[in-house]
Amino acid sequence: AQASSAHTDVGFYLVGPRRLELEKAIEYRPTVSQTVKRTFAKTGWLGIVLPVFALTALLLVLSGNALSNLGLSVPSIVLMLALFAVPASEGALAFFNTVVSLFLKPTRLIGYDYRHGVPPEARTLVVVPSLIGSRDDVEENIRNIEVHYLANLADEIHFALLSDWPDSKIE
Numbered sequence: 001a002q003a004s005s006a007h008t009d010v011g012f013y014l015v016g017p018r019r020l021e022l023e024k025a026i027e028y029r030p031t032v033s034q035t036v037k038r039t040f041a042k043t044g045w046l047g048i049v050l051p052v053f054a055l056t057a058l059l060l061v062l063s064g065n066a067l068s069n070l071g072l073s074v075p076s077i078v079l080m081l082a083l084f085a086v087p088a089s090e091g092a093l094a095f096f097n098t099v100v101s102l103f104l105k106p107t108r109l110i111g112y113d114y115r116h117g118v119p120p121e122a123r124t125l126v127v128v129p130s131l132i133g134s135r136d137d138v139e140e141n142i143r144n145i146e147v148h149y150l151a152n153l154a155d156e157i158h159f160a161l162l163s164d165w166p167d168s169k170i171e
Contacts, residue, residue: 015110037104048096055092060085118156129162 013022023030030038040047060081067077118124126148130141145159 011110040104052089052092052096055095056085056089059088059092063088114154118154120156123156123158125158125160127160127162130164131166132163133166 009016012018022028063084064077064081067080072080112122114122128141128145128148130137132138132141141161141163145161149159
């Protein structure tokens with residue numbers, strides 16, 4: 001019964017796995033931009049890792065070349081590149097995120113109809129992060145999570161505190 005209800009839901013064809021069938025049936029042709037975006041989305045995590053890795057490698061090669069032109073020894077260059085690897089990858093990731101955000105806009109998540117409660121297969125654990133600096137913080141966090149729990153009396157929604165102590169006096 002569950003599979004058949006998924007096949008009759010309009011979202012199954014509009015945003016689900018059978019979208020291409022609908023597009024083919026109505027003879028829809030996506031634009032070049034849409035095709036590129038869909039292709040990128042299909043790459044999954046490799047669509048992020050490979051470009052960031054390539055940008056990081058490019059930064060390291062350019063830096064290594066510049067250091068060798070300064071006449072530094074090979075061990076010195078290797079040490080400097082090893083120290084530069086993490087900042088280079090952070091810069092590459094930031095650049096990649098900036099470029100991607102220029103071309104790909106955020107999409108709305110699909111809404112779910114839970115008027116009759118959350119089904120067991122959609123069970124959710126809501127984890128609330130918190131810092132515990134005093135006994136009052138503990139009590140406040142417990143009160144807050146109790147408010148969340150009482151506001152969401154669904155059987156399949158559970159709440160948990162993820163707590164830690166402050167690492168310094170300044171948050």
